[in-house]
């Protein structure tokens with residue numbers, strides 16, 4: 001059941017912009033309604049301005065109005081787990097049970113839950129309460 005995720009992530013990886021690391025990564029995120037968004041890493045000569053494939057895919061999904069992740073699929077060679085920053089961004093739109101699949105381009109993969117990848121995630125109750133899931137901010 002991961003063929004579509006693999007195809008989207010692989011297509012995204014083929015568009016990765018990684019002239020500095022030569023580490024090409026593609027990601028696909030499946031939202032709770034089944035919609036899938038892809039993303040690739042986009043590096044910048046000012047290194048901190050680079051963005052990972054996972055965050056690109058999530059930004060694509062959120063920009064299209066989606067908020068809840070069901071699965072995350074990441075392709076790299078070799079297969080690699082999301083970085084710490086991406087784990088936190090995944091957590092923003094997931095639960096501890098959200099599945100994260102790490103694959104290589106040939107489709108060999110391993111799976112973990114977000115809870116295993118990011119135990120004791122910084123959660124909303126530890127920040128300012130969020131009263132609204134989507135849409136523009138409330139009028140003041």
Ligand SMILES: [Zn+2]
Nearest residue numbers: 052082083086
């Ligand atoms: Zn990352």
